[in-house]
Amino acid sequence: MKTFSLPYGKEHCTLTVPDERLAGVLLSRAHEYKAPKSEDELVADALANPIGSPKLSELAKGKKRCVIISSDHTRPVPSHVIMPQLLRELRTGNPDIDISILVATGMHRPTTQEELVAKYGEAIATKEKFIMHVSRNDEDMVSIGTLPSGGECLINRAAVEADLLIAEGFIEPHFFAGFSGGRKSILPGIASKVTVLANHCAEFINSPYARTGNLENNPIHRDMLYAAKAAKLAFICNVVIDADKKVIAAFAGDREKAHEAGTAFEMKLAGVAPVPADIVVSTNGGYPLDQNIYQTVKGMTAAEASCKEGGVIVMVSACEDGHGGEDFYRILKDSTNLQDTMNTILARKRNETVFDQWESQILLRILLKHDVIMVTKAPQQMIEDMHMHYTDNIEDAMAMADAILAKRGVTDGSITVIPDGVSVIVK
Template sequence: MPVIQFPYGKETLSIDIPQERLSAVLTSEMHDYKPELSQEELVCQALEHPIGTPKLSVMAEGKKKVVVIASDHTRPVPSKIIMPQMLAEIRKGNPDADITILISTGCHRETTKEELINKFGPEIVEKEKIVVHDCDDPTQVSLGKLPSGGELIIDRLAVETDLLVAEGFIEPHFFAGFSGGRKSILPGIASRKTVIYNHNAEFIASDRARTGIVDGNPIHIDMLYAARAAHLAFICNVVINSDKEVIYAVSGDVDQAHIAGREFLSSKCKVDAVMSDIVISTNGGYPLDQNIYQAVKGMTAAEATVKEGGVIIMMAKSNDGHGGAEFYKTFKEEKDLKRMMATFLATPKDQTRIDQWQSQIFARLLMRATVIYISDAPDDMVSDLHMIPAHSLEEALKKAEEIVGNPNASICAIPDGVSVIVI
């Protein structure tokens, strides 16, 4: 029997699946991609050959204030490799530059000092000026209207700088199409008001707001506009494998460089759906599986290949709990998913509730399939979120077979649900 391994936190869990029941193992080719250059060399080469802009060192000339946007603790961006090189390039162009690293938390909780050290290493945390974005900061600045009509309000530091740049990584994203690039601004350093408008129910319900799609995606359109309006001048983005290692890097214009990055990614991670009774998925392990909120992303890969009325077995350590107070409250207090969805769709764009977008996507997939959730989260929390708790793959699979009423039900395995685009 094939032994399938699934990342879970910083470990892996495995299960033997009979060959005759295994319908498919959906994996990204990028996990087997072996670049000729080291991680550091890939980033260096990207910075040496930017797309659509001069080198970062040239752009930094004469710029007194420089802000470098960095992702927060929920993203596995290899900042220890990217950030030192970006800082060196800036100082090459202007040794006296006043540099601030701005942590793009979006509407997430504040990143802790320990998490910053884990992300950047102790030297950068000790020596550099680091500010964590607060989406509720009253001093944020309005830059006018987005194409959708929402107000674009962002962190004052990003507005008052002479040069705004960003690091990040590109992966499939379940409603923005792809992460990275323009997302450093919206939602990264935007106000809560701006984020909730962009993530409104109408946009989330669009069939263009899906993994791997940007053309006609209303969420992406607003995000790219926001990046231009904020004068995000330069990005350095990478693609990583399952070991969180850089396998591709690109730098330059926020759109042109991002296009190159997502074209590379798409060439490695598109897979065809194989409709199955039971689908096992993950959020790729640490750090993306620290809470249930983030785990919805990995579930959407399973949603695309599970038969209606089937079962999704989702594995996410969730040691940080539910990850979204409003998200949790929504499902705990409302047990009728159809009524919940109707409420979302009737909510005006400017009155979008916090976490509503995640709740809407989660409700959509729960209406398609039962979810059995393997985690370290409390069982009652998992149950409150309309899922069935389990503590091992064997236990989850037994429950899944009982639900579908077939001990020989077909099984599809997706070892890393956030790294594939299921077509």
């Protein structure tokens, strides 16, 4: 028997798999990678040796207003490590510079004060100036051009009015943008809903290039690069983290060159070959990434890439915040025929995208091929409304999976385990 400890919210649950049924384990090498220095030292070294850029302290000289774009509560960016060093670098170069931290909520809800304290620490959360991005506030947005896709590029006014725009973030596999980090701080991070909807259109989400770990010919990535350039994003500090959300590498400097170095490092650690199985067990890496069903679709795509046609995905994700998007939930709940709903989405043109349809589109793609069993703290009715199976424990989930497969003539189905579905690139 093989035993796995799977992240589940702020806790773990235990999965036991018979040796004869275990097909494989897909695990990012980031979880075993031993960083050569401490978290603080890694970030300090990156800032001291920026890639393709002067040091941040040099960039700060002569500037009046700096805006630091920072990821929100749904991302495990170790801002308590990164932000103090960014602030120190900026003020070393220019003690009088006016600094604001712009929280890149994308299309998510605003971050609470309690979450700010948890993310940055009490001192920064209470003493620094914060601006909360709200993508639906049209009055806060300014046009900076037209995306390659044809959509208008509207971003938060605070970023446009800054004379030095920088960003912190982290690099992980992303299920349609290829990787997080870098240019994603702008789009969707601080972009208007109008711009996000154009970029996340059905055509682009359906592209075979809009997949985990791929940037080449990725139409979503192309739009994002344009937005970052048009916004004049001058400097980034992105990190790679392990399963414990600890920094294991840091990359700072030019928005594209530093990000490229970081994605190359991440690919070496995260790339894994699929091990096809009848049942694939995956997670969303625990808190904060598994706060809702919306985010959980990311971990499902790793399972999708290794699940046999007609197989079962068991998704371990706490989802204590519920669905994470009312429009996302409604698209699934109101669907009486999943294929018809998918066809409706695919028929929409770029300027006809509706809220959360991209997340719905990807979940529909999975549900049309696989049964999904959610091990979760979300309400049972919500899970079932979204055409998934509900349970609150892993043992019942595995029994349910076996029962589903038995009806299809499969007994003692093979099992692949992905302990952290958002940390791997299954190719």
